Amino acid sequence: MNLHIQLFAGLVDLFGTTKLVVSLDQESITVAELKLKLTQDYPTASSLVATCFFAKNQAYAGDQDTLSASDEIALIPPVSGGQPSLYEITDTEIDITAVTSKVNHPNHGASLAFIGTTREMTFGQRTVLLEYEAYRPMALKMMATIGEEIASKWPGTLCAITHRLGRVDIAEASVVIAVSSPHRAACYDASRYAIERLKQIVPIWKKEIWEDGSEWKGSQTGPWNPLETPLTEY
Missing domain, CATH: 3.90.1170.40 (Molybdopterin biosynthesis MoaE subunit)
Structure with a gap:
């Protein structure tokens, strides 16, 4: 399964792309599991990823929500006026x-x-x-x-x-x-x-x-x- 994750703002600069493709062996993954995988696979981006939220089909997703290849997935960095910088x-x-x-x-x-x-x-x-x-x-x-x-x-x-x-x-x-x-x-x-x-x-x-x-x-x-x-x- 390939997940296509849309990126925005500082995440684009950090990853060097507007869409990140993550290949997985299983057919679904929880939001918490995917966030952990990203921090492990991209350690230099882990600090910013930890402050982000996932969106599934244009709605914010919780840690236990599952994601699959058919979902529209986005990684949302803190918006203006949101979480303070590290x-x-x-x-x-x-x-x-x-x-x-x-x-x-x-x-x-x-x-x-x-x-x-x-x-x-x-x-x-x-x-x-x-x-x-x-x-x-x-x-x-x-x-x-x-x-x-x-x-x-x-x-x-x-x-x-x-x-x-x-x-x-x-x-x-x-x-x-x-x-x-x-x-x-x-x-x-x-x-x-x-x-x-x-x-x-x-x-x-x-x-x-x-x-x-x-x-x-x-x-x-x-x-x-x-x-x-x-x-x-x-």
């Missing part, structure tokens, strides 16, 4: 629950939230607050790249990143990275990969402000080279 930059306090909810998946048995907060004491020096600045459009693009890399390294794994800019006071969150995966090992590894890769390639800068001065902080783990290949130790 990758966001904000000037206000981060809603941690909202970020983690983006990676909820019925077939995932593990999820983690990494929360980076402003630390008061660093090597004996007292920080008053941090200030963040970013090259916004490129930062968002690089966050999406991290999600694609994670989906490729750990197929089926989802990642959402929100970073705050401006003033971030002591104990407040500057970044939240949510990851979910079918199994916990991939979830742990992908979470650590995401924060290390974020520091490597995302153009966001941190200014530490102390009681007696301030300093812009760059890479603190060795020479900075954003063109280096993705991390491989995970």
Whole structure:
């Protein structure tokens, strides 16, 4: 059986076609099974696919609805004003629950939230607050790249990143990275990969402000080279 799936908007750019053909041995498949197959067969598209809904014969279909070759099938990405992006930059306090909810998946048995907060004491020096600045459009693009890399390294794994800019006071969150995966090992590894890769390639800068001065902080783990290949130790 061949299913012909119509694609729209960003899905066309991602898959490079307006119609995706999926070959199956069986005569029918549930929506949930088809979505899982797409995330496994196209790991770099899994983050966006996870936010989409299927339409069957021009009506939204539930996870348990079955699809066959005779059906008119479409994969519908979030419409304007719908689900928020997996990758966001904000000037206000981060809603941690909202970020983690983006990676909820019925077939995932593990999820983690990494929360980076402003630390008061660093090597004996007292920080008053941090200030963040970013090259916004490129930062968002690089966050999406991290999600694609994670989906490729750990197929089926989802990642959402929100970073705050401006003033971030002591104990407040500057970044939240949510990851979910079918199994916990991939979830742990992908979470650590995401924060290390974020520091490597995302153009966001941190200014530490102390009681007696301030300093812009760059890479603190060795020479900075954003063109280096993705991390491989995970």
